[in-house]
Amino acid sequence: MKEGLVVAIANQKGGVGKSTTAINLGAGLALQGERVLIVDLDPQGNTTSGLGIDRGTIEYSTYDLLIDELDAAEVMEPTSVRDLFVVPATIELAGAEIELVSMFSRETRLRNALKPLEPEFDTVLIDCPPSLGLLTINGLTAADEVLIPIQCEYYALEGVSQLMRNIQLVQQNLNPQLEVEGVVLTMFDGRTTLASDVVTQVREHFGPRTYRTVIPRTVRLSEAPSYGEPIEAYDPMSRGAIAYRELAREFRRRHGRESNP
Numbered sequence: 001m002k003e004g005l006v007v008a009i010a011n012q013k014g015g016v017g018k019s020t021t022a023i024n025l026g027a028g029l030a031l032q033g034e035r036v037l038i039v040d041l042d043p044q045g046n047t048t049s050g051l052g053i054d055r056g057t058i059e060y061s062t063y064d065l066l067i068d069e070l071d072a073a074e075v076m077e078p079t080s081v082r083d084l085f086v087v088p089a090t091i092e093l094a095g096a097e098i099e100l101v102s103m104f105s106r107e108t109r110l111r112n113a114l115k116p117l118e119p120e121f122d123t124v125l126i127d128c129p130p131s132l133g134l135l136t137i138n139g140l141t142a143a144d145e146v147l148i149p150i151q152c153e154y155y156a157l158e159g160v161s162q163l164m165r166n167i168q169l170v171q172q173n174l175n176p177q178l179e180v181e182g183v184v185l186t187m188f189d190g191r192t193t194l195a196s197d198v199v200t201q202v203r204e205h206f207g208p209r210t211y212r213t214v215i216p217r218t219v220r221l222s223e224a225p226s227y228g229e230p231i232e233a234y235d236p237m238s239r240g241a242i243a244y245r246e247l248a249r250e251f252r253r254r255h256g257r258e259s260n261p
């Protein structure tokens with residue numbers, strides 16, 4: 001198995017399912033036998049709280065990793081899922097976007113911080129903020145691959161070309177190995193033809209890079225974070241749990257990793 005695969009989950013649009021995918025793909029991979037680290041790179045900290053980490057108890061965060069050059073091993077915390085760890089984010093991280101501007105090696109700080117830890121994990125998922133600023137640049141520079149969640153809604157592809165341009169710039173200047181590995185369709189509502197049209201449109205645009213697994217829009221998926229649980233723990237029989245389990249399987253297949261039964 002290729003170890004320490006780093007995947008940035010990115011889309012500068014907010015509310016497309018980045019954090020939900022980070023939490024539930026991460027948990028899915030961990031439950032299928034991988035050792036997984038999720039790095040919360042969004043000052044909103046939705047992934048952090050969605051994994052049940054209480055903001056009040058966070059000692060160190062992604063901010064300390066980026067700005068204070070703390071060891072990633074000191075910053076990461078276990079979650080309720082075995083073999084799933086998180087580097088939590090606090091609102092402090094919002095300041096990092098500005099502080100980074102004048103810092104030495106400002107685009108490569110996350111990459112440098114994560115390097116020593118990568119061999120300890122099968123997969124590292126970076127949950128990027130909804131912007132194309134220096135935080136996202138750090139995420140893309142630290143990554144081997146990008147996974148783009150796209151919401152099955154009006155204007156689904158809006159902004160995607162801008163994201164692709166930014167990815168290209170990072171490839172040219174900072175991280176030549178970076179690949180767009182996949183696109184995952186989220187919040188699919190089977191009752192509307194619009195949603196099916198978006199699926200068709202995205203498949204035409206991205207071809208085989210589009211994941212076959214489509215994540216349905218379900219209330220259970222939107223409830224789980226307030227209980228601080230991945231969907232696998234909150235409601236393992238739900239459609240959302242089944243979909244993210246399948247997404248994790250597909251992810252592993254696409255990376256030549258054996259799937260446990």
Ligand SMILES: Nc1ncnc2c1ncn2[C@@H]1O[C@H](COP(=O)(O)OP(=O)(O)O)[C@@H](O)[C@H]1O
Nearest residue numbers: 014015016017018019020187216217218221222
């Ligand atoms: N498949 C889904 N079905 C229903 N609600 C979802 C689904 N995916 C995400 N959500 C909800 O939509 C909102 C935005 O999702 P989120 O993952 O936080 O997006 P992002 O990280 O891209 O901003 C959250 O409230 C989340 O709980």
Ligand SMILES: [Mg+2]
Nearest residue numbers: 018019042046
């Ligand atoms: Mg988010």
